[in-house]
Amino acid sequence: MSAVVRICKLDDVEPERFVTSNIVRPKTLLIIRSVLTLYIWSALLSTWITARSAGGYLRFFTNLSFIGLCFYMLCTCIWSFGYLRQTPTSRVAWLNDRSPWWARLHQLLYSSIICFHFVVPIVFWTMLSVGMDKMTTVEKWQNVSVHAFDGVVALSELILNRNVLVPRHSVIVASVMVLYMFLTFVVYASDGTWVYPFLNWSKGPIVAASYVGIGVGMFIIFFLLMIVHRLRNNWGDRRPVVLELASHQQSGSLCKETSATELNIV
Template sequence: MPSFFVRALKLNRFQPNRIVTSHLVSPMTLAIVRGIEFLYTFVTSIIVWATTKAAVDYFQYFTHLSYFGLMAYLFASTVWSTLYLRRPESERAKWLRSGSPWWGYTHWLFYSTVVTYAVVIPIVFWSYLAWDRASWTRMEYFRNISVHALNGVFGAVVELILNRHFLLPVHSLFVAAVMILYMLMTFLVFAGQGTWVYPFLDWSQGPIAAAYYFIVAAGLFVIYFILYFLHKYRNKWLAKRSIKVNGDLDKEYEGRDQDDEKEMEEGEGSENAV
């Protein structure tokens, strides 16, 4: 079963050095940036939880779940980078390949959700849910800007500029599956409390509710594939710069996955031939 999962999601194409390296900055600088972002999200999470009117309902909101996911991703990335940097440079590549590959597989899939939701959430919130912002208090401004705007800056903009990850089309199914699980949870919340977490999920609105569900689903895939191409061409355009920054560590994988789409198409061709 695990091997089937690896093949189905093409996780064997994971490259561990992409977690701790950047096209533009040194591994140390990348670790520092992520560490600062983690501290901000950690402190913000505590403040938001403590000031939420119904703190027990904190994790009912997809925004809070995804923000917690962003915080966990930044923490894991910072820890990974710290352990990597503590080793002698000659041993770093070997260390990256040691241990269970599932840590890396999970991190890669986790990143695909983080970067996608970091774009989806600000769009949905500021276009549909932030209609009453004229009445917000200072704390509400801080909370909403932190979890509905800076999450996009940290999880999408900064990561897209600095990291070396690449996305795969098949991972869009994993991102969608997580969203579907959340949608199912909102039905359980409604069954238990009689209220919908978000107003656009309310089926009593009639056909418009189905349209909202469709728009969210379609938008999720559109955003994912925009990010897929942005990652692909960014890696292509900055390939030479990456070699200068990362040296031999980057050359170890040079040519193995320079053109992600080409390799994917070749793999599919061989499977069809069989």
């Protein structure tokens, strides 16, 4: 198992990067994430309740990736809440005392959702957004929430957190998409329908090109996001990490800026 951890570059995950920011305090970060989490969970529950069937709902990549986003945001809020409940001097220790697998799985989940939720809006609004004028107001809201607001959530994470993207994780993200492609063939074999029109092999070479194009596009977006993460973190590492330190002598709280190097969390 340790070999898998090393190969996947999961042996140096820093969980404090999940819950801190170079822009806002941890408490502010939690509030922003909580608001976004409540919204996307309301959209998820709405789309699930109004779906014709569970099988019909779960066959769509947009829905599956949206579920992943919802659970990522929920888990991140739980991490942040637990982090803020500790005294300032014990917060890092509290994070490191958790099972390392929670942090490793959270890192992999982040690598997938941050990529997918830039890919999904692009693919949906360029290839799949037809018939919106025939939808009800609720259906339009659901579509915008799942296929556009997800990008807003991903963008907020890209701006606010201190996480990293690891090149090797692009293979894991690509593997998830390949597994989904296999699922679409299973769906076709079971009921004779393609989940998305551009996956229909009967349309000839253009379909194969779309498979390759989406895959290449995913890798391009992943590595562009990786560059953005590095530029953001390089900029952030030259300025203080915004932390909230509670005063032990007073009932109020004090906001203090402490360098990432001093805290040994870079």
